[in-house]
Amino acid sequence: MPTIHIEVVETSSLGDRSYLAHDGRDALVVDPQRDIDRFLALAGRLDVRITHVAETHVHNDYVSGGLALARATGAAYLVAAADDVKFDRVNVADGDEIAVSETMRVRAVATPGHTFNHLSYIVSGPAGPEGVFTGGSLLFGTTGRTDLLGPEHAHPLAHRQHMSARRLADLLPDGAHIWPTHGFGSFCSAGQSDATASTIGQEKRANPVLRLEADDFVTQTLDGLDAYPAYYAHMGVRNTAGPDLIDLTPARTADAAELHERVTAGEWVVDLRSRKAFAQRHLAGTLSFGLDGPMSTWLGWMADWDAPLTLLGESREQVAAAQRELARIGIDRPAAAASGTPREWAAGDATRLGELAVASFADLAAARAGNAPGHLPAADVVLDVRLRGEWQAGHIDGAVHVPLPDLPHRLHEVPDGTVWVHCGAGYRAAAASSLLRRAGRRVVHIDDAFGNAEDAGLHFAGH
Structure with missing residues (x-):
């Protein structure tokens, strides 16, 4: 009997997961990030054909790759019918069933809370339901936060989040797996968990949304919410308009004279090396956002949107990796970049070097x-x-x-x-x-x- 396989595509820098579900022949991709080459490569390695791409919701923490992936593969693009988007898609609503292949089906379940029109997708094989892609609804040990659409909506959406999680728990057997998009460090999550996998039964025992009554859950959830990245304000707009293709061609190289000009002008010239390397020696006036941590989250949060960014790395590969991370949140093209050492960036002028x-x-x-x-x-x-x-x-x-x-x-x-x-x-x-x-x-x-x-x-x- 054919088995459904779930492949996890981690984007740890943003605290998210995307998924590729397949039966050995046809595949469904859920909540893909913008750099779709990862999903195309994975499908190629598995020798499967991506026939469907599904969004659980309009994302607030990254630019979606769903539209681009669907267009590149010819896949059906499943998006909530109630979401007002500016591109062609397959309208999906509560209760709709989609045949991904002869052996794999998904059922859309309305699970509002994280957003108004949020959907989860129950995946079934020949033996019945195997699990559910929950997006920002039921997460490992927590739920998606409910204040991203405005503080005035946080309270009513938290009540809906409680009902949605309970609905999933009622619809599925205890052994059904849950595959959330958020909850691995993302600010879209109301809390964090160290769990790497879970089931409906495990969440019934541990998750506050399934253990607390509605009012208590709402109070606890809203009391625990903290600030979230400022760049979130741009993501929903970008995703409803239809994100354009990602451009990962190398940024223009800046020489030492240009770096000096940009630093002197007060621009954000970002050192991607580790903080320890930065402390030992750096180009004076540059800013430390090491690629070994959540660089894109903090840099995207703090830098003025559309302000010129210059990236400095130990190697071209490090700069390219940072460029990919930033493109995931819509910071598409660095103004310039350079690779090498602080001494090279300072053209050997020791007065332009600093330490910490x-x-x-x-x-x-x-x-x-x-x-x-x-x-x-x-x-x-x-x-x-x-x-x-x-x-x-x-x-x-x-x-x-x-x-x-x-x-x-x-x-x-x-x-x-x-x-x-x-x-x-x-x-x-x-x-x-x-x-x-x-x-x-x-x-x-x-x-x-x-x-x-x-x-x-x-x-x-x-x-």
């Missing part, structure tokens, strides 16, 4: 006690750049709080003196430190896990 002091929370505790290690300056200001919810859960007593996404426009609020900057693990603090250094501030980057702060003897507030 790095410390631990133990070093901060010593500095606050008046015993700063000899290579570190006094801790005049402690700046916490974590998000609001993290700050409220507990923070270092006396610290100043400016969430990283707000920092470009609130640099003037950081008190005078040497600034010791921290976040939760070091990545965001590196970005913040580089912004402060560009503004002429003296900075120490605390590259340490926040869990070590209390162990170091630092006093806390907000617990």
